[in-house]
Amino acid sequence: MPQKGKKVRKKQLPEKRRKGAARSGYELKGRIWMDGPQGTFIGYGRAILLERIREHGSITKAAKSMDMSYRQAWRLINTMNEQAPSPFVITSAGGRGGGGTVVTEHGENAINVFWEKYRAFQEFLRHEMRYLDFTKDKS
Amino acid sequence: MPQKGKKVRKKQLPEKRRKGAARSGYELKGRIWMDGPQGTFIGYGRAILLERIREHGSITKAAKSMDMSYRQAWRLINTMNEQAPSPFVITSAGGRGGGGTVVTEHGENAINVFWEKYRAFQEFLRHEMRYLDFTKDKS
DNA sequence: AGGCGTTATTCCTTTTTGTATATTACGCTA
DNA sequence: TAGCGTAATATACAAAAAGGAATAACGCCT
Numbered sequence: 293m294p295q296k297g298k299k300v301r302k303k304q305l306p307e308k309r310r311k312g313a314a315r316s317g318y319e320l321k322g323r324i325w326m327d328g329p330q331g332t333f334i335g336y337g338r339a340i341l342l343e344r345i346r347e348h349g350s351i352t353k354a355a356k357s358m359d360m361s362y363r364q365a366w367r368l369i370n371t372m373n374e375q376a377p378s379p380f381v382i383t384s385a386g387g388r389g390g391g392g393t394v395v396t397e398h399g400e401n402a403i404n405v406f407w408e409k410y411r412a413f414q415e416f417l418r419h420e421m422r423y424l425d426f427t428k429d430k431s
Numbered sequence: 432m433p434q435k436g437k438k439v440r441k442k443q444l445p446e447k448r449r450k451g452a453a454r455s456g457y458e459l460k461g462r463i464w465m466d467g468p469q470g471t472f473i474g475y476g477r478a479i480l481l482e483r484i485r486e487h488g489s490i491t492k493a494a495k496s497m498d499m500s501y502r503q504a505w506r507l508i509n510t511m512n513e514q515a516p517s518p519f520v521i522t523s524a525g526g527r528g529g530g531g532t533v534v535t536e537h538g539e540n541a542i543n544v545f546w547e548k549y550r551a552f553q554e555f556l557r558h559e560m561r562y563l564d565f566t567k568d569k570s
Numbered sequence: 571a572g573g574c575g576t577t578a579t580t581c582c583t584t585t586t587t588g589t590a591t592a593t594t595a596c597g598c599t600a
Numbered sequence: 601t602a603g604c605g606t607a608a609t610a611t612a613c614a615a616a617a618a619g620g621a622a623t624a625a626c627g628c629c630t
Contacts, residue, residue, distance in 0.1 A: 500618080502619070503618070503619080523626085526627045526628045526629090529628085530627075
């Protein structure tokens with residue numbers, strides 16, 4: 293029997309290990325993000341979350357779609373929105389469908405800018421990976 | 432009265448904010464590290480720790496010098512040493528001076544390799560930083 | 571044999587971080 | 601006006617991570 297509702301905590305932001313990576317057993321890894329005046333501003337998790345909000349139209353559904361608690365999702369969105377030069381999302385409670393959340397033009401732009409940096413970073417890691425050898429001597 | 436012994440927990444691995452950085456209030460940040468078969472293998476903290484061990488000759492003194500608990504230092508060293516292709520440090524308990532820990536040739540090499548990647552990464556961040564603007568429109 | 575300083579290990583507490591659940595406010599709709 | 605699904609917030613709970621302190625083993629030294 294499948295044991296539903298196991299209450300296992302999800303490992304946060306796995307950032308999916310690339311298939312076939314790390315054949316040698318050693319891998320150069322890393323993360324990038326942007327800091328605003330009060331700490332983390334946008335990173336991998338928030339970028340994904342923004343996309344899910346755009347896709348589903350609400351924080352609630354976005355959170356569910358990525359197996360994240362609403363509370364966590366709301367906090368991520370909130371810290372991001374507070375620090376943004378101008379809001380990345382606009383929320384509304386009540387009304388047709390109960391309300392919802394939409395991503396603004398600036399939010400879309402932030403997503404694009406971040407993914408751009410992110411892709412460059414992945415490229416950087418791949419490139420640096422190539423010259424990685426801990427066994428060689430100084431000689 | 433200066434209130435000594437306040438028991439304030441140290442913020443881990445501050446990686447010292449560069450002076451004059453982030454004039455705009457927004458900053459691209461990041462970390463890199465290496466994964467071995469069982470998780471984190473070497474990163475900024477372990478690299479510094481290795482250098483301190485080389486400098487002081489023992490885990491105990493190295494830990495104290497960087498305001499880290501022996502327990503924490505030992506665990507970092509242990510996870511690193513276990514995953515290393517060949518040991519990065521050699522420890523000995525008992526004997527003249529009580530024992531000590533020395534960094535091996537392979538350990539030295541690992542430090543060098545990591546700092547090399549680290550410097551390249553810092554350069555990458557600085558470079559990408561230059562083209563960072565969340566306010567511009569798509570137009 | 572006993573002292574010493576180090577490594578290695580254990581136990582308990584504290585801090586941090588995220589989850590689960592419940593409650594209120596909101597504003598359209600029927 | 602009652603129902604609805606959402607945002608927003610508070611409280612309690614759980615798990616993981618880190619710290620502190622205590623202790624044993626070790627091997628040279630006096």
